[in-house]
Amino acid sequence: AALGGIQPSHLGRIVWLHDWSSAWVGFEMDGSVVVRTGVPDVGGGQASSLCQIAAEVLGVDLERVSIHIADSALTPLAGTTTATRQLYMSGNAVLKAAETLRQQILGVAASMLGDDAAALELAEGAARAPDGRAVLLPELLAQCARQGVPRSYLGVYHAPAGEPVDLERGSGKVFPDYTFGAHAVEVEVDTETGAVRVLKHVAAHDVGRAINPQSVEGQIQGGAVMGLGYGLMEEVILEEGVNLTTSFAAYLIPSALDVPDVEPLVLESGEGLGPFGARGIGEPPIGPPAAAVANAIYDAVGVRVGRLPITPERLWQAMQAEKGAEETRAG
CATH class of the missing domain: 3.30.365.10 (Aldehyde oxidase/xanthine dehydrogenase, molybdopterin binding domain)
Incomplete structure (x- = not known):
């Protein structure tokens, strides 16, 4: 049945372009980890998840990871908590920063243990060699300080750009990932x-x-x-x-x-x-x-x-x- 009168109509289109997020991840001298990112956690649990990502990559207990969020004086930009984007965007930023930090730390550990960095792992608060030899994080970080090796890194993640909607087909990949x-x-x-x-x-x-x-x-x-x-x-x-x-x-x-x-x-x-x-x-x-x-x-x-x-x-x-x-x- 037709409706009389004036009816409003709307056509909305969005394309995911140039989105990015950033996060600092760093070791304190005692082997604890600090994550800094501008993520506004409004109840979705992003802060906890970002700490878990850093803990997993850097081989420390979750209790040894702290996070500072949404403070423009202390934290790098992370964008808004919208569009189901923060775990994807800021999670990848934390992952990139933590992986870079891990590689640098293991490079120093390799020189201390006389082993190849690729053979080492960070686990249980230490850099460990396949034969069981290990150097604890406080000792390793002290060596980093002596050598001038950075103990924190900024990770920046740029999402793949979306594609414009094809109006004839009515479809297009406007978002890089879907749940x-x-x-x-x-x-x-x-x-x-x-x-x-x-x-x-x-x-x-x-x-x-x-x-x-x-x-x-x-x-x-x-x-x-x-x-x-x-x-x-x-x-x-x-x-x-x-x-x-x-x-x-x-x-x-x-x-x-x-x-x-x-x-x-x-x-x-x-x-x-x-x-x-x-x-x-x-x-x-x-x-x-x-x-x-x-x-x-x-x-x-x-x-x-x-x-x-x-x-x-x-x-x-x-x-x-x-x-x-x-x-x-x-x-």
Whole structure:
């Protein structure tokens, strides 16, 4: 059915161009590690993940790594925490800095141990040779200081540029890496009122490599809840340009009683472009729940609602319209 009046329409295109991030990674003289980067961690766990990356590369316990973030007087630029980019961008910057530092430190260790640097490893707070000989980090770092070998490095990561969208085909690789996922939900529909209750939610995502598995699971669960709100209740209502939903009494969000158990399934293909094959997981879980809920509702009552959120009123009206259509067909 055609809609009368003036309807706004929007066409948005974005191309990933010239994005970059940077991070300093350095050893203190006692063998501890300091990471400095401008990443704003707003709850996604980026600070913890970046520390884990540095600890893995430099062979120290995680407790020996500290991080300074989002202080323009102390930290290099890292860009915004948007577009699921920080683990990918700043994670790679930390990885580059840590790997460069590791190579330099092992070069000094090789001269101390009389071995080839390629045969050495940094592990458990020491540079270790294949035959078991080792030099502890404080001693190694003191030698670096004597020789004037830097104990910190700046890593800068430049992402591959995206490609413009082909308007004829309607496709193009606008972003260098993608996180894939699939969600399934089970719903219960009250056919008298149109109320929908989500009974179960399973969310599977290929994150490439889970740097911090607990954080990844939390991101998937939180994103799924946001997606359920988007699909079932969250709506900005405007009347003559005035926002009528200015409080949480009018703009509904899922409460603890509205949220089912969300089971995250973390898949690791190792195919991401981030550190150790990781992919970002901040926003990917938000989109699928609304579509999954809409499909589950259709499976339950045979009705499609063409507008989000699928409120009880809209679903009830759709069910009544379908009921009337069936009666007409039976006629």
